[in-house]
Amino acid sequence: MKKHNFSAGPCILPQSVIEQAATAILNFNNDNLSLIEISHRSKPFVAVMDKACKLALEILDLENKGYKAIFLQGGASMQFLMVAYNLLEKKAAYLDTGTWANNAIKEAKNFGQVIEVASSKSQKYNYIPKNFTIPTDVDYFHVTSNNTIFGTQIKEFPKSNVSLICDMSSDIFSRQLDFSKFDLIYAGAQKNMGPAGATLVVIKEEILGKVSRAIPSILDYKVHISKESMFNTPPVFSVYVSMLTLEWLKNLGGIPFIETVNNQKAALIYNEIDRNPLFVGFAAKEDRSVMNATFNLIDESLKSTFETLLNEAGISGLSGHRSVGGYRASMYNALPLYSVQALVDVMQELERSF
Amino acid sequence: MKKHNFSAGPCILPQSVIEQAATAILNFNNDNLSLIEISHRSKPFVAVMDKACKLALEILDLENKGYKAIFLQGGASMQFLMVAYNLLEKKAAYLDTGTWANNAIKEAKNFGQVIEVASSKSQKYNYIPKNFTIPTDVDYFHVTSNNTIFGTQIKEFPKSNVSLICDMSSDIFSRQLDFSKFDLIYAGAQKNMGPAGATLVVIKEEILGKVSRAIPSILDYKVHISKESMFNTPPVFSVYVSMLTLEWLKNLGGIPFIETVNNQKAALIYNEIDRNPLFVGFAAKEDRSVMNATFNLIDESLKSTFETLLNEAGISGLSGHRSVGGYRASMYNALPLYSVQALVDVMQELERSF
Numbered sequence: 045m046k047k048h049n050f051s052a053g054p055c056i057l058p059q060s061v062i063e064q065a066a067t068a069i070l071n072f073n074n075d076n077l078s079l080i081e082i083s084h085r086s087k088p089f090v091a092v093m094d095k096a097c098k099l100a101l102e103i104l105d106l107e108n109k110g111y112k113a114i115f116l117q118g119g120a121s122m123q124f125l126m127v128a129y130n131l132l133e134k135k136a137a138y139l140d141t142g143t144w145a146n147n148a149i150k151e152a153k154n155f156g157q158v159i160e161v162a163s164s165k166s167q168k169y170n171y172i173p174k175n176f177t178i179p180t181d182v183d184y185f186h187v188t189s190n191n192t193i194f195g196t197q198i199k200e201f202p203k204s205n206v207s208l209i210c211d212m213s214s215d216i217f218s219r220q221l222d223f224s225k226f227d228l229i230y231a232g233a234q235k236n237m238g239p240a241g242a243t244l245v246v247i248k249e250e251i252l253g254k255v256s257r258a259i260p261s262i263l264d265y266k267v268h269i270s271k272e273s274m275f276n277t278p279p280v281f282s283v284y285v286s287m288l289t290l291e292w293l294k295n296l297g298g299i300p301f302i303e304t305v306n307n308q309k310a311a312l313i314y315n316e317i318d319r320n321p322l323f324v325g326f327a328a329k330e331d332r333s334v335m336n337a338t339f340n341l342i343d344e345s346l347k348s349t350f351e352t353l354l355n356e357a358g359i360s361g362l363s364g365h366r367s368v369g370g371y372r373a374s375m376y377n378a379l380p381l382y383s384v385q386a387l388v389d390v391m392q393e394l395e396r397s398f
Numbered sequence: 399m400k401k402h403n404f405s406a407g408p409c410i411l412p413q414s415v416i417e418q419a420a421t422a423i424l425n426f427n428n429d430n431l432s433l434i435e436i437s438h439r440s441k442p443f444v445a446v447m448d449k450a451c452k453l454a455l456e457i458l459d460l461e462n463k464g465y466k467a468i469f470l471q472g473g474a475s476m477q478f479l480m481v482a483y484n485l486l487e488k489k490a491a492y493l494d495t496g497t498w499a500n501n502a503i504k505e506a507k508n509f510g511q512v513i514e515v516a517s518s519k520s521q522k523y524n525y526i527p528k529n530f531t532i533p534t535d536v537d538y539f540h541v542t543s544n545n546t547i548f549g550t551q552i553k554e555f556p557k558s559n560v561s562l563i564c565d566m567s568s569d570i571f572s573r574q575l576d577f578s579k580f581d582l583i584y585a586g587a588q589k590n591m592g593p594a595g596a597t598l599v600v601i602k603e604e605i606l607g608k609v610s611r612a613i614p615s616i617l618d619y620k621v622h623i624s625k626e627s628m629f630n631t632p633p634v635f636s637v638y639v640s641m642l643t644l645e646w647l648k649n650l651g652g653i654p655f656i657e658t659v660n661n662q663k664a665a666l667i668y669n670e671i672d673r674n675p676l677f678v679g680f681a682a683k684e685d686r687s688v689m690n691a692t693f694n695l696i697d698e699s700l701k702s703t704f705e706t707l708l709n710e711a712g713i714s715g716l717s718g719h720r721s722v723g724g725y726r727a728s729m730y731n732a733l734p735l736y737s738v739q740a741l742v743d744v745m746q747e748l749e750r751s752f
Binding site: 045046047049051052053054055056057062063065066067069070076077078080081082083084117118119120121122124125147150151154232234238239240241242258260261262263275276277278279280281282285358360361 | 409417424431432434474504505612615616633635636
């Protein structure tokens with residue numbers, strides 16, 4: 045029996061997508077070749093890449109608005125570097141909401157002055173800073189929309205005239221936003237999109253070409269856009285599975301549909317965390333992530349009983365990140381509501397056992 | 399029926415590997431989860447990464463010789479940048495044997511002085527330059543062992559005291575060499591190793607840490623070595639399939655075994671190219687690649703007849719690179735001898751039809 049997969053990423057993907065992926069490995073497009081042994085420049089794969097890019101823009105409602113979608117390699121960590129390389133001329137502002145935001149800041153410092161507008165580091169990143177000022181003379185303002193490790197999520201994005209860049213790795217395609225407020229959005233595939241190895245970047249083209257430094261080809265967004273994500277061999281399999289997942293999401297009803305389900309899942313787990321006297325949530329209530337619910341046992345001595353019950357219920361991937369401990373229920377788009385119900389059942393069973 | 403897959407890359411992989419990969423997509427390790435939805439830090443995947451790195455060093459006979467093997471993203475094109483970023487302090491020497499060598503030179507120029515010791519560009523890269531001098535005051539000397547597009551291959555590597563760096567993307571694991579002559583070897587997975595999306599880098603550790611520039615974490619070999627290829631989420635699927643292919647190769651008898659088969663395949667096709675009055679080879683005979691045989695029809699009017707015969711025989715991926723034209727038979731490790739025989743049969747059938 046399939047487990048209830050709460051893994052933080054790489055994470056659960058739609059079962060129908062997994063089955064299609066396995067079929068394509070054996071025989072892609074009924075052409076008697078495997079997906080992973082055909083040329084990336086073959087017509088069937090070029091069609092996959094085109095469709096994946098088109099679906100990404102369509103689902104984000106960014107078609108015909110001056111945006112391009114490209115698939116790259118290297119995950120969000122490579123984007124920490126590419127954003128700065130391509131866009132940071134003198135000064136950039138960053139919001140420090142967690143480990144990944146902090147890593148983005150670290151890379152940017154190699155390329156110019158970085159202004160940290162606010163940080164929740166001293167509170168172990170358990171909330172999203174608010175009421176900060178974004179300088180008007182910066183090249184861009186960078187935020188991380190969802191902090192996987194800590195279970196916090198930006199609910200309202202700050203308004204300013206500065207170019208807004210967002211690492212949306214762990215909540216892209218999960219909730220309705222006006223995506224046209226962002227000039228650049230990037231996301232590693234391995235949460236709401238596909239297998240690790242591909243990174244989606246959605247860029248408003250007009251922001252490019254403004255820095256004075258020479259940009260190595262492989263790091264240059266303009267090069268990748270002009271080559272339609274085929275400057276070099278793309279991660280064929282990861283792009284294909286991302287395309288399937290985007291198709292799955294579109295057919296379900298897109299973001300409006302999945303947002304409703306995601307909110308139901310989040311309500312279910314957070315209600316239980318707040319109700320059940322054995323557990324306590326980690327993140328500030330108002331900043332709680334709809335994707336990753338972080339929580340702890342109040343009495344650590346119940347740990348082994350709880351984990352035995354989780355195992356028996358087929359619940360997998362619930363351990364908190366090694367830097368935080370406790371538990372983390374990651375509830376990405378593909379996680380069904382009944383998996384969250386199964387987790388809540390175990391939490392209630394633990395309570396009853398006292 | 400499975401086609402005879404002569405694709406230049408991504409390319410044919412062992413059929414047993416493809417079947418294992420499809421199984422792992424559905425249910426990895428009999429753990430009721432897909433390979434692509436588990437954490438890269440889970441024990442089963444950490445074991446895969448460790449095994450892939452260990453097998454790479456073992457097959458290259460580089461164990462206990464001061465080398466580390468790591469898996470990165472971004473293909474050889476990312477290595478063009480990383481090699482220069484990590485190793486080029488002032489001056490480096492490059493041998494220009496083709497499009498990819500040329501791209502490597504282009505990226506290196508962003509970081510220091512590049513001395514092109516020789517180039518075969520004026521002859522459309524149809525041979526490997528020899529009798530050049532490698533300056534003694536350079537940080538390293540960079541070569542491309544096999545030129546996929548043009549079908550040439552370095553048979554004897556130049557001797558010097560300079561650190562030797564090699565892009566071995568299209569012939570790694572295909573022939574016996576003293577790999578300890580190289581200080582750094584890199585290879586995109588998608589020829590002799592696995593699906594696109596992973597890059598193997600094998601580095602003699604002592605060459606690192608010598609440049610004065612700050613290296614962004616994601617581009618720093620030392621960072622990736624210290625994190626055992628897990629600085630960020632690795633391309634899980636591509637690494638897994640690479641591990642399976644390396645295991646397949648080891649079980650067959652490693653490089654000594656596969657080299658014999660590769661030489662048989664190359665002899666078969668080149669003998670036919672030379673014998674058959676309808677065809678002419680592209681590359682200089684002494685520099686012919688064992689991996690990629692490039693050739694042309696002498697009479698272009700036979701093109702459609704030839705291609706119809708190829709189709710009927712189930713031969714796929716034989717078109718030459720768009721920059722060269724003609725035909726290219728890529729005969730990577732996983733291509734069986736009988737596929738080359740099938741191609742030779744078609745060439746002889748074309749001859750008989752006159």
